[in-house]
Amino acid sequence: MPLFRKIITVSTRHEGEVINLTLQVAAVIRESKIQEGLVHLFVKHSTAALTTIEYEPGVLADLSRALSILAPDDAVYAHDKKWGDGNGRSHVKAALVGPSLTVPVVGGELSCGTWQQVVLLELDVNAGREREVICTVTGE
Amino acid sequence: MPLFRKIITVSTRHEGEVINLTLQVAAVIRESKIQEGLVHLFVKHSTAALTTIEYEPGVLADLSRALSILAPDDAVYAHDKKWGDGNGRSHVKAALVGPSLTVPVVGGELSCGTWQQVVLLELDVNAGREREVICTVTGE
Amino acid sequence: MPLFRKIITVSTRHEGEVINLTLQVAAVIRESKIQEGLVHLFVKHSTAALTTIEYEPGVLADLSRALSILAPDDAVYAHDKKWGDGNGRSHVKAALVGPSLTVPVVGGELSCGTWQQVVLLELDVNAGREREVICTVTGE
Numbered sequence: 287m288p289l290f291r292k293i294i295t296v297s298t299r300h301e302g303e304v305i306n307l308t309l310q311v312a313a314v315i316r317e318s319k320i321q322e323g324l325v326h327l328f329v330k331h332s333t334a335a336l337t338t339i340e341y342e343p344g345v346l347a348d349l350s351r352a353l354s355i356l357a358p359d360d361a362v363y364a365h366d367k368k369w370g371d372g373n374g375r376s377h378v379k380a381a382l383v384g385p386s387l388t389v390p391v392v393g394g395e396l397s398c399g400t401w402q403q404v405v406l407l408e409l410d411v412n413a414g415r416e417r418e419v420i421c422t423v424t425g426e
Numbered sequence: 427m428p429l430f431r432k433i434i435t436v437s438t439r440h441e442g443e444v445i446n447l448t449l450q451v452a453a454v455i456r457e458s459k460i461q462e463g464l465v466h467l468f469v470k471h472s473t474a475a476l477t478t479i480e481y482e483p484g485v486l487a488d489l490s491r492a493l494s495i496l497a498p499d500d501a502v503y504a505h506d507k508k509w510g511d512g513n514g515r516s517h518v519k520a521a522l523v524g525p526s527l528t529v530p531v532v533g534g535e536l537s538c539g540t541w542q543q544v545v546l547l548e549l550d551v552n553a554g555r556e557r558e559v560i561c562t563v564t565g566e
Numbered sequence: 567m568p569l570f571r572k573i574i575t576v577s578t579r580h581e582g583e584v585i586n587l588t589l590q591v592a593a594v595i596r597e598s599k600i601q602e603g604l605v606h607l608f609v610k611h612s613t614a615a616l617t618t619i620e621y622e623p624g625v626l627a628d629l630s631r632a633l634s635i636l637a638p639d640d641a642v643y644a645h646d647k648k649w650g651d652g653n654g655r656s657h658v659k660a661a662l663v664g665p666s667l668t669v670p671v672v673g674g675e676l677s678c679g680t681w682q683q684v685v686l687l688e689l690d691v692n693a694g695r696e697r698e699v700i701c702t703v704t705g706e
Binding site: 462482484493495522523524528530 | 571612641646647649654658662702704
């Protein structure tokens with residue numbers, strides 16, 4: 287079973303930004319020539335995360351608010367007190383959503399639902415970052 | 427390394443329903459004849475999710491309440507204001523729990539803990555849906 | 567594509583403990599001799615979970631507090647009322663964080679970010695447990 291790997295690099299601009307990776311992941315699958323298998327995505331950072339969601343501004347705002355219930359902007363973070371990074375909430379949100387996502391490849395296509403997009407969540411308060419997502423396609 | 431794929435289709439009846447997929451996933455593994463490997467599960471919808479949990483009514487009710495802390499029934503959702511779907515909370519919960527789960531296959535069996543079942547969470551407020559879970563078994 | 571499997575066993579001492587598995591997972595990858603691929607981790611228990619996080623005491627305390635927003639210590643749990651285990655909150659947290667994590671193997675190494683460690687969260691209120699994490703390395 288072959289394995290094809292490519293890194294998707296995205297530039298983010300601000301905390302709470304949600305980047306739609308669906309087209310880039312679909313392009314990696316096409317390049318791999320794999321027809322039936324799985325694509326695994328991993329974001330190599332502790333203040334970003336991966337999931338799927340309907341890519342519609344209302345839903346994205348609702349998600350952002352839900353994450354702020356878990357890790358409010360105005361809470362006191364032990365991480366921030368110690369290191370002064372100011373991104374304690376970013377680490378917490380990223381650990382809960384998670385860095386890893388696997389999606390089936392069916393007939394050479396990414397097999398998401400109609401309203402289901404693959405997204406990267408930029409959770410860091412410190413803006414203007416380059417984020418690496420490692421794509422690994424396996425199958426036949 | 428062979429790859430075996432099958433779709434499990436489940437009919438759900440109401441928001442908050444938790445469907446135990448464990449026996450169906452075990453049957454797919456047996457059909458695959460794969461002895462050592464992994465089974466990947468993916469729900470192709472943006473208002474449902476997959477995880478593992480003890481399948482006991484008390485725990486399931488406790489989980490449902492925890493998800494309502496993240497995305498309360500009575501909050502105002504930007505998604506609902508724009509589209510009138512009324513399922514803003516469903517999208518938020520699904521994105522946080524996630525659509526994807528991978529479990530080891532050991533000795534031809536699904537290798538969960540004794541009290542650990544594979545479940546689909548129906549999170550949509552609009553009842554009576556067909557949900558597709560794509561099962562991909564890989565291994566030897 | 568070969569498959570290599572090993573179980574990492576860890577002894578935990580108290581609720582909220584976060585165990586850094588990074589070095590043990592890296593050792594399993596080395597033993598597998600696999601250079602390019604994926605390592606899948608699965609915790610076979612319904613009151614523990616896996617994720618990645620910066621392994622710094624402040625962040626770990628912040629994560630623990632966020633999980634207590636979802637499943638407070640002083641809430642009434644249906645699971646506890648029925649079974650008297652007292653670990654209703656543990657089940658809820660574990661189902662939301664999830665039991666499964668996959669990380670790329672690149673050049674024979676675990677490909678996490680600089681500040682990103684693989685961790686097991688001990689969420690059970692009943693202390694002193696042995697936890698099994700099944701590691702499956704696939705690739706070439």
